[in-house]
Amino acid sequence: MHLRTDIILNWGRYEEHLDEAAFQWGQWERTLTASDQLLLEAAEAEEQLLARLDALVLGGERVAIRLLEPALASDEPERLSTAVFTLLGGDWSKSADAVLTLVENATPTALEAVRRALEVLEPQTLPAWLPSLLDKAPPLQALALSAMGTHLIAPPAPLARWVTAKETSVATAALQAATRLRTRIEWPLLKQAISSHEPQTRDAALIAALLSGHTETWRICRDMVVARHPGQTLPLLLLSLGAGPSGSTLLSPLADEPQSRADAVWALGFNGYVTAAETCLKYLDDDNVAPLAAEAFSAITGLVLAKPFVEDKAESEDEASDEGNGTAPTIHRPPGTGLPRPSTDDIRGWWAKNQKQFNPAVRYLRGQPWTPAAFLQGLWAEPMRRRHVLALEATLRSQGAFQLQTQAFTRRQFIGLTSLREAPPTLTSRPLAEGLFS
Numbered sequence: 001m002h003l004r005t006d007i008i009l010n011w012g013r014y015e016e017h018l019d020e021a022a023f024q025w026g027q028w029e030r031t032l033t034a035s036d037q038l039l040l041e042a043a044e045a046e047e048q049l050l051a052r053l054d055a056l057v058l059g060g061e062r063v064a065i066r067l068l069e070p071a072l073a074s075d076e077p078e079r080l081s082t083a084v085f086t087l088l089g090g091d092w093s094k095s096a097d098a099v100l101t102l103v104e105n106a107t108p109t110a111l112e113a114v115r116r117a118l119e120v121l122e123p124q125t126l127p128a129w130l131p132s133l134l135d136k137a138p139p140l141q142a143l144a145l146s147a148m149g150t151h152l153i154a155p156p157a158p159l160a161r162w163v164t165a166k167e168t169s170v171a172t173a174a175l176q177a178a179t180r181l182r183t184r185i186e187w188p189l190l191k192q193a194i195s196s197h198e199p200q201t202r203d204a205a206l207i208a209a210l211l212s213g214h215t216e217t218w219r220i221c222r223d224m225v226v227a228r229h230p231g232q233t234l235p236l237l238l239l240s241l242g243a244g245p246s247g248s249t250l251l252s253p254l255a256d257e258p259q260s261r262a263d264a265v266w267a268l269g270f271n272g273y274v275t276a277a278e279t280c281l282k283y284l285d286d287d288n289v290a291p292l293a294a295e296a297f298s299a300i301t302g303l304v305l306a307k308p309f310v311e312d313k314a315e316s317e318d319e320a321s322d323e324g325n326g327t328a329p330t331i332h333r334p335p336g337t338g339l340p341r342p343s344t345d346d347i348r349g350w351w352a353k354n355q356k357q358f359n360p361a362v363r364y365l366r367g368q369p370w371t372p373a374a375f376l377q378g379l380w381a382e383p384m385r386r387r388h389v390l391a392l393e394a395t396l397r398s399q400g401a402f403q404l405q406t407q408a409f410t411r412r413q414f415i416g417l418t419s420l421r422e423a424p425p426t427l428t429s430r431p432l433a434e435g436l437f438s
Contacts, residue, residue, distance in 0.1 A: 014056065014063050018071065021052035021086075022079035029078075032407055033385040035295070035338040042384055043410040050409070056086045064092050072102045077113040084117035089125050096127040103133070103140065111139055118147040120409055126151060138167035145170065149177025150405070163189050168198040175204035182400040184212045194220060199231035206234060207392070210432075211400045218242060218433040222250060232260060236267040240276070241393050244431030245361065248275040255279060262289050269296025270389050272363035272370050274355075277301055281351060284344040291339030294347065299386065301351070301358070302367020309347050310340035372397075372427040379404060379417060396432055398425040 028049050031042040056063060064087055071083035084102075087095035103114055118126065126147065133144035134155060145162060148155055155162075155177070162174035163185060171193055178185050185208055193205035194217075209217040221235040229235070236254065240247045248271055255264035265283055268276040269292075277300040283293040298305050363370035365378060378390050384406075391404040402425045404416050 009059065009062060011066070014059050014067055017052050017055045017059075018067055018079070018082065021049060021056060021082045022076060024049040024052060025078040025082050031384055033388075035383050035385055037384045038382075039380060039384065039387070039410060039413070043414070046410050050411075053082065053086055053089070056082075057090045061090070061092045061095075064090055064095055069095070069098045072098060075109075077109060077116075080110060080113040081117040084114050085121060088117070088121055088127055091125060096129065099127065100129050103143065104136075108139065111143055115143050115146055118143070119150045119407070120412075123151045123153075126153075131156065138165065138170050141165070142167070142169040142173040145173035145177050149173065149180040152180060154181055154183075159183050160185060160189055163193060168196060168201045171196070172198070172201045172204045175201065175208045178208045179204070179211055179395070179400065180403060182211065185209075187212075187214050187216075190214060190217075199234075202231075203234040206238065207395075210238075210396055215433075215436065218436050222437065225250060225254060228254075228260070233263045233266070236260075236263050237270065237389060237392070239433075240267040240271040241389075241396070242432035243271075243437050244363070244434065245273045245275060246437040247271040248273060248279050250437065251276075252279050255283065258288070261286070262292060265289050265293050265296055269299045269386075270393070272300055272365055274300075274358050274360040274364075277351075277358075281348060284342050284347060290342050290344070294342035295339055297347065299366065299382075300364050301354070302364070303347065303350060305340055305342070309343050309350065311343055370429070372424070372429060375427070376420060376424060379420075394425075394427070397427040401425045 024045075028042075028046055031037045031045055034042070037045075056068065059067075068083045068087050071079055072087075074080050074083070084099055087099055099114070102110065106114065118130075130144055130147055131153075133140040134157075141162065145155065145159075147153075159174050159178050159181070162170050163178070165171045165174065175185070175193060177183075187209070190205050190209040190212065194202055194209065196202045196205070206217055206221065218238070221238050224235045225232055225239060232254070236251055239250050243250055248268060251264045251268055251271075254260040255268070261283065265280060268280055277297050280293040280297040280300075283289050284297075286293070294305055294310070297303065303309060358364065365374055368374055375390070376394070379387055379394065382390060387404075388406045391406045395403050402416075402420060404413060404420075406413065
């Protein structure tokens, strides 16, 4: 007797799983840059998404053919990422071919959604055709390099081959892969990439250059800031992280200029020195950056942003954010949403009473002297959107030995953090650019 599959499978239920998974995928992406979410809280929300994804995979090949493969035609990035993730995770005979057909004909937006799905897949479920994309059109090369770098898969040819690519997306992906794989790139190639007019390529080259041991990169960052190059968020962050007490001196002129103030204040929050905290205090009266300045001040001094130091209403993430398009957020952009409005007089009064407790020569994190142990604990305890920068600093301080993927599912992050706690890497406590700036 032949049983009807539409009776065996509750298709309405699986359609609900797909719809909810797509919605929760977007919600999950937003938690990665949330100002009010901690890692454990993000993990709880993530469990809802993973439950929907698991349900779709457990539906088997019939669900894949009837619901997931048609979803590959969706123009919604979240739905597309969901479909790619579940099709490849299910490891059904023709699903990988269906995804490949999509990839070979995809728009840039669709390719980004595919990239994001590949990034968070478990390594064993990556499609076998991934390396073959390196011989195809530049957008597909970029996709392959990005996914392979994320999963620590070395390409068959030296990365330098793609670092010099004319297509900036390919060069960017190759440079990011070099960072992940700890592949040293020669200075002439990096210098060429650093001069790119594409900020993403330049930023990837700056990080790869620092990990390749090219100390002149610090001076290039300073020169970029002094020259007011566009897209200065990462150079400002690097100077704030690396220049020690001199960081606030280098960044203060940018904070004085309205067009670069948000970038500079965001970066100052990672400097940790008294001079940076005092610079942030100056901008508590600027409605455009006041919440960001208070957050930065809090990150250094440990002042808890609760009553009486904040007003009643915080700016809404949903009202002010332009994220949530189903792709990974830009992790080094200065966020300004979801933060409470500071009570300026109360914060300044607190500082007047407590300033004497802080040594201008000491770096602080949440009011405690900066130590490698306290810093690594921040990867567990800091708000989600600040963790991206802390992870970058951990990568730089460990010379690439520890690289936490803060855009991965939290279950993978927990594995990395647990191993870090059990065998912490050697981290230098000195300023990364020590001796290069007076």
